[in-house]
Amino acid sequence: MAEAKIVLSHSRESGIVAIASGERYPWAHTALAESGFQRDDEGVWHLSTDGTQSTVVDLVTCAKRHRTSVHTSSHRFIGDAATSRACCPVSDTPQLRSHPAWQEDLIPWIWDSGELGRALQSNRIPYAATLTDAVHGTTLLFIERPGRQLDYLVGAFSPEGLEGGYGDPHAASSCRPPPGAAQALTDRYLPSYEQAVHARQTVAIAAVLGDIRCEHDTWQAMNASGRYSDATR
Structure with a gap:
């Protein structure tokens, strides 16, 4: 760079x-x-x-x-581009995020299994725009697609309470909003994102229930034997 x-x-x-x-x-x-x-x-x-x-x-x-x-x-100003391609589903004007020499504050928090996550891992992204979904409050990240003129990528940050970041197999895949078609976010990306969040939450709940069931079975076995796990009464 x-x-x-x-x-x-x-x-x-x-x-x-x-x-x-x-x-x-x-x-x-x-x-x-x-x-x-x-x-x-x-x-x-x-x-x-x-x-x-x-x-x-x-x-x-x-x-x-x-x-x-x-x-x-060769691109228009990132804030204008985000407004024109994503104006329908967002609640306010895009906010610019400037990363003049680093972007480590983006990579751990992007919840994406597609091109946006790969771009952040392998390319310098000196600036981006964030938008907020008016319905669910999801924070979206809008960047210029590396190596492509007049093309953009949109993905989302990790949902509150869930971790995993880039590479989580349950994460939604980022999209490329076409010019003049902001409904692509409303009709395709945001529904797939919500489905991915639901699937991730289901897996997390199942894991917690599995741990509880294991602890319960262990306690029942100790109770029936009359001894603790170290064999003392």
Whole structure:
């Protein structure tokens, strides 16, 4: 991964936006600040449309001084993409998650047996968007599909009270929402996710009941013999 990198994309509401990444991402932050960009609470740097052309040129020049590369994304801004492809089933606007140099806080909590889980294991995902299912409160993760232009992946975080994360055979498989078809989440992914959660809960309950039954059988055997497990009366 590049030591310091700036990715520029276009936001419907904010115009040109930038996200910094790389092991030396503070260098990118410095270049953006010196070039007139302003950072919001989610880690996105914004530039108004006024004077955009000259300021972007200045950014490229400034970035070179700070050993930072500047790239233009082939994707639209991740927040806009998440809104357009997943607006039907979610309760609020997407929240950006920026991971400029690490993503370890994502991998253990993603409950996925499909492509999204594999992508997080093998690719750097410097930013993503989270959404909340309005019906069940499920938190979804929306990322750009690595190596594919204009394509995205959606998966979910682990349900509350259950563990397992990526690789759990009971987890639902992430989906690729097609353009203009947000109902793909409502009609296909979310129902399959709820079914997977039910199956996982059933297995967990069966395991607990099995432990209780084993303990009960052991106690009955000791009670009938009149001795504890160490043979004392």
